[in-house]
Amino acid sequence: MSDIQEREDRHTSGLYQKRPLAIVRGEGAVVWDSDGNAYIDCVGGQGSANLGHGNTAVAEAIARQARTLASCTELFYNDRRAELYDLFARILPAELDRVFLCNSGTEAIEGALKFARMATKRSGVVATMRGFHGKTMGALAATWGPEYREALGGEALFPGTSHVPFNKLEALDAAIGPDTAAFVLELVQGEGGVRPATPEFVHEAARLCRERGALLILDEVQTGFCRTGTMFALESYGVVPDLLCLAKSIAGGLPMGLIAFSRAVGDLPRRSHSSTFGGNPLACAASIAAIGEMERLRLAECARERGDQLLRGLRGIESAKVREVRGLGLLCGIELKENAGPTIRALQERGVLTLGAGPTVVRYLPPLVIGTEQIDRVIAATAAALA
Numbered sequence: 001m002s003d004i005q006e007r008e009d010r011h012t013s014g015l016y017q018k019r020p021l022a023i024v025r026g027e028g029a030v031v032w033d034s035d036g037n038a039y040i041d042c043v044g045g046q047g048s049a050n051l052g053h054g055n056t057a058v059a060e061a062i063a064r065q066a067r068t069l070a071s072c073t074e075l076f077y078n079d080r081r082a083e084l085y086d087l088f089a090r091i092l093p094a095e096l097d098r099v100f101l102c103n104s105g106t107e108a109i110e111g112a113l114k115f116a117r118m119a120t121k122r123s124g125v126v127a128t129m130r131g132f133h134g135k136t137m138g139a140l141a142a143t144w145g146p147e148y149r150e151a152l153g154g155e156a157l158f159p160g161t162s163h164v165p166f167n168k169l170e171a172l173d174a175a176i177g178p179d180t181a182a183f184v185l186e187l188v189q190g191e192g193g194v195r196p197a198t199p200e201f202v203h204e205a206a207r208l209c210r211e212r213g214a215l216l217i218l219d220e221v222q223t224g225f226c227r228t229g230t231m232f233a234l235e236s237y238g239v240v241p242d243l244l245c246l247a248k249s250i251a252g253g254l255p256m257g258l259i260a261f262s263r264a265v266g267d268l269p270r271r272s273h274s275s276t277f278g279g280n281p282l283a284c285a286a287s288i289a290a291i292g293e294m295e296r297l298r299l300a301e302c303a304r305e306r307g308d309q310l311l312r313g314l315r316g317i318e319s320a321k322v323r324e325v326r327g328l329g330l331l332c333g334i335e336l337k338e339n340a341g342p343t344i345r346a347l348q349e350r351g352v353l354t355l356g357a358g359p360t361v362v363r364y365l366p367p368l369v370i371g372t373e374q375i376d377r378v379i380a381a382t383a384a385a386l387a
């Protein structure tokens, strides 16, 4: 056991299921452990490292802004924040022209649920089975996974919340009613097993919400920022929600979350929501640089091409253990007929870090700067791990 592990174990909350590996450095799509071993990083900061590790443009923007002004709450206006708002106005659908900045994915969902309740004066929330939206109290209502709420007293804690089967139109029709404030949806379920939504499900959800006065919240915390082959997955589905939640790779690895919303949400009561760190100039500078780099490096195109390569390679593996290979862009997963743990460990031994998505799915979330030769190595390691 390394010294790092021992020191963390002495004080850690105990809430995380950790692997016995201390990661100390990264460059592009590779990370190194404290013993100097290199790994191809298909965990990618669980989706927060789309840009790759050690991007110098982002590092320099952070350093420059840290020397200029790191803290400035929304009590005041700020030049970096204004620049970031302009940037999002350019890259988001025109309807989503108002923005609330926060610090994480769960906080973005939390805020979006509050905004929807305030705007509709309704309290019901409909979400999907296997959906994941974070674990703070509000977001947890939308997250599926009875195991996350058992210790809190179970379903009774979240009255007015229901979960419909993903990609099933009839259930949706029955669930969205006169008390529904919002329907919350991931376009590709990430934690829930790498499951892309069908376009019919997404369009019907948007139609039903419009028809019944509920608001559609898209959770692009994991699918955003080029991951699925377009800057935002909503582009490939051709859908514009009332509220859009973003986080993870938004600021090149710095914590940041964002809710973009349309005028349909109406005027929100002043002071009904806020965040001290939300919209701080340091995170804004990092985000401006990170999005600039995503565009310069054409990461959406990279995700499409490398994603096709990875999916093709994984589908070509002949193994009786594989049930299905799924994905969109570089959000890919193999569903096994057995627990995914042993395969994830075998991949790690072969120098590839992956993560689970539910009990039986091995998920690949590499930085989008990953090269073709590195993808070939990931495919070869997976074939060996499943042999």
Ligand SMILES: Cc1ncc(COP(=O)(O)O)c(C=O)c1O
Pocket: 046, 104, 105, 106, 107, 109, 132, 133, 134, 135, 186, 190, 191, 219, 220, 221, 222, 223, 247, 248
């Ligand atoms: C789709 C989705 N929504 C929300 C979250 C929560 O984000 P965070 O961990 O930043 O709170 C996650 C995290 O994995 C996610 O994948």
